[in-house]
Amino acid sequence: MSLVEVLTMGRVSVDLYPEQLGVPLAEVRTFRKMLGGSPTNVSVAAARLGRRAAVITKVGADGFGDYVRAALTEFGVDSAFVSTDETLRTPLAFCELHPPDHFPLLFYRQPTAPDLQLTSSDLAAAPVETVPLLWMTGTGLAEEPSRSATLAALHRRGARAHTVFDLDYRAMLWREDAKPFYRQAASLATVLVGNREEWAVLGDVPEGIDLAIEKLGPDGVRGNRGGETVVVPPIEVEVVNGLGAGDAFGGALCHGLLAGWELERMLRFANAAGALVASRLGCADEMPSLAEVEELLCSA
Amino acid sequence: MSLVEVLTMGRVSVDLYPEQLGVPLAEVRTFRKMLGGSPTNVSVAAARLGRRAAVITKVGADGFGDYVRAALTEFGVDSAFVSTDETLRTPLAFCELHPPDHFPLLFYRQPTAPDLQLTSSDLAAAPVETVPLLWMTGTGLAEEPSRSATLAALHRRGARAHTVFDLDYRAMLWREDAKPFYRQAASLATVLVGNREEWAVLGDVPEGIDLAIEKLGPDGVRGNRGGETVVVPPIEVEVVNGLGAGDAFGGALCHGLLAGWELERMLRFANAAGALVASRLGCADEMPSLAEVEELLCSA
Numbered sequence: 001m002s003l004v005e006v007l008t009m010g011r012v013s014v015d016l017y018p019e020q021l022g023v024p025l026a027e028v029r030t031f032r033k034m035l036g037g038s039p040t041n042v043s044v045a046a047a048r049l050g051r052r053a054a055v056i057t058k059v060g061a062d063g064f065g066d067y068v069r070a071a072l073t074e075f076g077v078d079s080a081f082v083s084t085d086e087t088l089r090t091p092l093a094f095c096e097l098h099p100p101d102h103f104p105l106l107f108y109r110q111p112t113a114p115d116l117q118l119t120s121s122d123l124a125a126a127p128v129e130t131v132p133l134l135w136m137t138g139t140g141l142a143e144e145p146s147r148s149a150t151l152a153a154l155h156r157r158g159a160r161a162h163t164v165f166d167l168d169y170r171a172m173l174w175r176e177d178a179k180p181f182y183r184q185a186a187s188l189a190t191v192l193v194g195n196r197e198e199w200a201v202l203g204d205v206p207e208g209i210d211l212a213i214e215k216l217g218p219d220g221v222r223g224n225r226g227g228e229t230v231v232v233p234p235i236e237v238e239v240v241n242g243l244g245a246g247d248a249f250g251g252a253l254c255h256g257l258l259a260g261w262e263l264e265r266m267l268r269f270a271n272a273a274g275a276l277v278a279s280r281l282g283c284a285d286e287m288p289s290l291a292e293v294e295e296l297l298c299s300a
Numbered sequence: 301m302s303l304v305e306v307l308t309m310g311r312v313s314v315d316l317y318p319e320q321l322g323v324p325l326a327e328v329r330t331f332r333k334m335l336g337g338s339p340t341n342v343s344v345a346a347a348r349l350g351r352r353a354a355v356i357t358k359v360g361a362d363g364f365g366d367y368v369r370a371a372l373t374e375f376g377v378d379s380a381f382v383s384t385d386e387t388l389r390t391p392l393a394f395c396e397l398h399p400p401d402h403f404p405l406l407f408y409r410q411p412t413a414p415d416l417q418l419t420s421s422d423l424a425a426a427p428v429e430t431v432p433l434l435w436m437t438g439t440g441l442a443e444e445p446s447r448s449a450t451l452a453a454l455h456r457r458g459a460r461a462h463t464v465f466d467l468d469y470r471a472m473l474w475r476e477d478a479k480p481f482y483r484q485a486a487s488l489a490t491v492l493v494g495n496r497e498e499w500a501v502l503g504d505v506p507e508g509i510d511l512a513i514e515k516l517g518p519d520g521v522r523g524n525r526g527g528e529t530v531v532v533p534p535i536e537v538e539v540v541n542g543l544g545a546g547d548a549f550g551g552a553l554c555h556g557l558l559a560g561w562e563l564e565r566m567l568r569f570a571n572a573a574g575a576l577v578a579s580r581l582g583c584a585d586e587m588p589s590l591a592e593v594e595e596l597l598c599s600a
Contacts, residue, residue: 016316019330025363026370030319031331062406063325063396070326089408092392096363106362108389111411 008135009056011037035284045251048287054078058114064090085114100239137168154188167194235275244283249274308435309356311337335584345551348587354378358414364390385414400539437468454488467494535575544583549574
């Protein structure tokens with residue numbers, strides 16, 4: 001294949017979406033299967049915007065693992081770095097949809113998930129040092145051996161631009177204090193992305209960061225690059241499903257970083273991509289194209 | 301509630317059935333949620349035939365656990381003995397439907413299932429000694445503490461009729477030799493039910509067994525009671541989904557045992573109930589009524 005531009009690493013899941021909206025899980029009758037997991041979705045979003053993308057992750061030796069590879073291929077994402085755990089199941093995520101702001105998840109990732117069993121040898125063939133953009137997540141630090149594999153990959157790369165660390169903090173996945181591991185990973189990144197709670201886990205911005213982004217929810221998004229601070233307001237859309245909006249934002253951010261855009265253009269573009277996905281039922285299968293994002297930006 | 305006549309113990313699951321037939325799991329787009337788990341289904345089948353039924357089982361503290369209780373109530377099964385494990389998820393079972401004879405399952409029961417965490421204290425309030433029919437399964441012996449709880453319940457009851465031990469052997473759930481535990485449980489039962497492979501796990505019929513049933517698949521079913529042997533041929537139906545047919549057979553067997561039917565009538569009736577469910581897509585939600593079984597027996 002042609003050279004990868006965007007390489008993400010971490011969580012994958014088969015998301016099972018209710019076909020009945022606004023009811024608790026107990027009352028959902030039918031579910032639709034979708035590709036999910038934040039860094040997986042980021043790679044799909046970047047591919048949809050025309051970037052050559054790949055994801056480093058791990059699935060179970062089951063039909064859902066087959067599905068993950070097939071779906072990635074369908075979305076134009078290279079699945080060469082998807083490995084297989086022989087005993088654990090491919091993780092599932094069930095959600096409830098209570099628009100506009102309540103989207104509870106039920107994870108089937110017990111006793112752990114294949115993507116947290118990634119080791120450095122699973123990454124050996126991946127172009128971690130040379131890829132133009134590497135996207136790592138905080139969830140990848142939650143458990144060994146994924147923690148060591150994530151940190152080793154960041155060391156291999158040596159804080160070269162663009163190295164994005166998506167703070168992506170999920171308290172339920174942590175059994176110890178995340179902060180020391182977040183500090184290590186952040187010190188090897190050039191771009192940090194997170195919401196207010198996630199920034200609180202990390203603390204202040206480490207040396208060497210080119211771009212720090214804080215998602216402000218209803219207040220939009222704030223970016224800081226080399227002393228310049230830009231706040232971009234949210235785009236008003238009717239929210240159908242808030243899940244995946246942050247991943248659309250992430251994929252669009254990758255596109256803007258690689259295009260060398262200035263800060264405000266990049267944040268507006270990523271914001272619009274997130275808004276489009278929030279207005280849609282799907283996530284991975286409804287990531288917006290360049291034309292769709294530009295159209296929303298013109299009309300907003 | 302009124303006194304329970306049929307009390308089953310063991311496995312429960314939320315079964316997720318493909319809405320697309322004849323395709324591998326990777327290609328299924330949508331799933332329909334159903335109640336599942338063999339002894340759970342047996343209680344539903346018995347209730348559908350007019351018997352007051354209850355199941356001793358355990359679910360997770362999640363929306364699917366809520367669903368299990370709601371579905372049991374809807375089917376007329378008492379859920380008073382359904383307890384909750386605070387950390388494990390309610391188990392899932394995905395299936396593929398390749399009629400007439402290939403119905404592979406993918407279980408999400410890792411690292412173990414709540415129903416294998418049943419303890420004697422979960423059974424303390426259940427009428428194990430006095431219920432007219434107790435239905436236990438081999439899967440309940442696969443792991444502690446369910447193994448001890450199952451054997452303790454059988455000891456409490458003291459081999460009183462009717463005590464059914466459904467051999468229900470699933471090799472994937474066992475990490476050691478099942479035979480010694482099967483021998484113990486069978487020595488405390490009055491009725492044994494299983495297919496050829498399951499009987500091979502148990503060995504010969506222990507002392508004190510009133511009725512031994514071997515399911516012969518395409519050759520029907522054979523029963524032996526007090527020296528009398530009856531073989532009942534299968535009923536020809538177009539198989540849509542073979543899963544759950546054995547549970548319909550089990551619920552019908554409970555009905556026949558409680559009615560005091562003679563062997564041949566009981567086996568013909570149970571056979572017909574199984575055939576009806578095999579000809580239907582659903583399991584728990586499509587258990588046959590008395591009238592439906594009798595109609596098939598008349599037309600066959």
